[in-house]
Amino acid sequence: MIAPVPILTAEMIAQIEALAPRYPNRRALTLPALHIVHDALRQVPQQAVVEIAAVLGLAPAEVQDTLTFYQFFHQEKPHGKVRAFVCRSISCALRGGDHLLEHLCHKAGVKPYGTTADGELTIEPAECLGACDFAPCILANDDLLKNLTPESAEAALKQVQAKAT
Numbered sequence: 001m002i003a004p005v006p007i008l009t010a011e012m013i014a015q016i017e018a019l020a021p022r023y024p025n026r027r028a029l030t031l032p033a034l035h036i037v038h039d040a041l042r043q044v045p046q047q048a049v050v051e052i053a054a055v056l057g058l059a060p061a062e063v064q065d066t067l068t069f070y071q072f073f074h075q076e077k078p079h080g081k082v083r084a085f086v087c088r089s090i091s092c093a094l095r096g097g098d099h100l101l102e103h104l105c106h107k108a109g110v111k112p113y114g115t116t117a118d119g120e121l122t123i124e125p126a127e128c129l130g131a132c133d134f135a136p137c138i139l140a141n142d143d144l145l146k147n148l149t150p151e152s153a154e155a156a157l158k159q160v161q162a163k164a165t
């Protein structure tokens with residue numbers, strides 16, 4: 001049987017190891033390691049879980065447990081170049097957040113949590129983004145988009161997408 005090509009790069013492993021002194025044990029590095037891999041690949045495939053476990057001296061199931069506990073991590077497919085979190089908590093919901101989510105999903109041709117066929121955009125519902133004064137809002141990559149209407153959200157997302165290419 002041919003061994004699979006490693007997914008974790010030397011750089012990823014170095015990033016994980018660089019964090020080790022800040023944590024009480026190797027197990028506590030699980031979440032930061034998942035973030036490092038997810039940031040690099042926009043997903044954490046099953047093989048990467050096995051490799052993270054090997055780096056940390058854990059069973060793959062322990063790493064997989066952590067991964068699946070959080071809805072944040074994509075495993076089967078990478079999320080889009082732009083990942084848009086549409087807030088659905090109370091302030092945003094009262095100001096049209098649900099409609100915003102529905103509208104953007106409809107325009108992109110995806111269901112919530114879906115990614116466009118070209119891999120450019122993923123739209124996900126999110127809980128409070130901590131910007132309730134600006135409801136409804138979206139966190140798209142590192143940009144907080146505020147006081148949105150369906151139309152202004154489309155335009156703002158296009159700008160974020162232009163920066164991401």
Ligand code: FES
Binds near residue numbers: 089129130131136
């Ligand atoms: S409820 Fe949407 S940012 Fe707080």
